[in-house]
Amino acid sequence: MSTKVGFLGLGHMGGPMAANLVRAGHEVLAFDPIPAAQEQARADGATVVETAVAAAAEADVVITMLPNGRIVLDVYREVLDAAKPGTLFVDCSTIDVADAKQAAKLAVAAGHRALDAPVSGGVAGAAAGTLTFMVGGAAEDFAAALPLLEVMGGKVVHCGDAGVGQAAKICNNMMLGISMVGLSEAIVLGEKLGLTHEKFFDVVSTASGQCWSLTSYCPVPGPVPASPANHDYRPGFATALMTKDLGLAANALRDNGVDGRIGLLAAEIYERFNQTDAGRDFSAIVTDIRRRSGEGQ
Numbered sequence: 001m002s003t004k005v006g007f008l009g010l011g012h013m014g015g016p017m018a019a020n021l022v023r024a025g026h027e028v029l030a031f032d033p034i035p036a037a038q039e040q041a042r043a044d045g046a047t048v049v050e051t052a053v054a055a056a057a058e059a060d061v062v063i064t065m066l067p068n069g070r071i072v073l074d075v076y077r078e079v080l081d082a083a084k085p086g087t088l089f090v091d092c093s094t095i096d097v098a099d100a101k102q103a104a105k106l107a108v109a110a111g112h113r114a115l116d117a118p119v120s121g122g123v124a125g126a127a128a129g130t131l132t133f134m135v136g137g138a139a140e141d142f143a144a145a146l147p148l149l150e151v152m153g154g155k156v157v158h159c160g161d162a163g164v165g166q167a168a169k170i171c172n173n174m175m176l177g178i179s180m181v182g183l184s185e186a187i188v189l190g191e192k193l194g195l196t197h198e199k200f201f202d203v204v205s206t207a208s209g210q211c212w213s214l215t216s217y218c219p220v221p222g223p224v225p226a227s228p229a230n231h232d233y234r235p236g237f238a239t240a241l242m243t244k245d246l247g248l249a250a251n252a253l254r255d256n257g258v259d260g261r262i263g264l265l266a267a268e269i270y271e272r273f274n275q276t277d278a279g280r281d282f283s284a285i286v287t288d289i290r291r292r293s294g295e296g297q
């Protein structure tokens with residue numbers, strides 16, 4: 001069944017996600033203030049409209065894929081009154097848990113339905129329609145959104161109430177940031193102690209230190225040929241995005257009184273690295289640790 005979808009935010013992620021909805025036969029009313037994004041959406045078969053309000057007013061489902069929580073809340077405030085009663089709002093942006101809850105509250109107060117549905121899988125996953133969606137909100141709203149999410153994603157998990165999708169996203173990425181820093185420190189220590197990268201990988205990949213950062217995304221060239229380390233740390237997952245997600249995790253740790261010292265430290269480490277290396281893959285943190293440990297790269 002074809003659904004009328006308002007799609008707000010047609011950037012690196014939103015552009016290809018909207019294109020997949022069009023390909024699956026849905027009518028997409030698309031808005032983004034950037035002309036290049038509008039042109040691409042038009043070429044992909046979406047109906048490009050002049051304002052966010054114009055997209056939301058006609059739609060049954062409004063999907064947002066925006067840079068941050070402030071913009072999501074601004075856009076919600078702008079469009080909620082124009083949308084038809086009972087419109088389903090699905091925010092796929094990565095934002096603070098508190099902002100996600102606030103967005104859902106605003107939508108429900110205006111007579112609508114709302115889900116937070118952040119994703120992992122990056123630009124490649126958005127293009128291939130293989131994203132993982134982590135969804136927070138009511139079960140019946142999840143069921144209503146599922147056919148659309150399955151067009152854009154390979155795995156869709158209903159995590160709990162409003163905000164809990166964002167919680168899953170930042171918990172996962174906090175673990176990823178921590179594990180990449182921990183692994184990189186161990187690699188640099190191994191280098192100092194005469195352990196080659198190959199032998200490090202041979203041992204640790206099947207020992208208790210084994211983790212995804214090592215076996216799928218090894219931060220030094222060689223052991224995992226597809227990892228960004230083999231391609232001059234081209235992202236991949238840019239340091240700027242990891243820094244953002246760790247900042248959201250740090251906010252949630254503080255807001256909820258969690259004694260998350262390692263999470264806060266990882267946020268601080270990436271914050272510093274981001275000042276010089278925002279565009280490099282986040283696994284390049286190993287080069288920063290090596291440099292700070294007194295050797296060239």
Ligand code: NAD
Binds near residue numbers: 012068121122
């Ligand atoms: P992006 O900057 O490429 O795209 C955001 C788009 O939103 C831009 O085109 C911008 O013009 C548009 N926009 C800004 N204000 C708007 C408004 N008021 N109305 C409509 N559009 C507006 O960012 P992205 O990489 O596509 O990321 C989008 C979200 O997805 C972010 O929250 C990010 O954290 C998250 N995310 C990104 C990745 C990734 O690999 N890029 C992976 C997972 C999650």
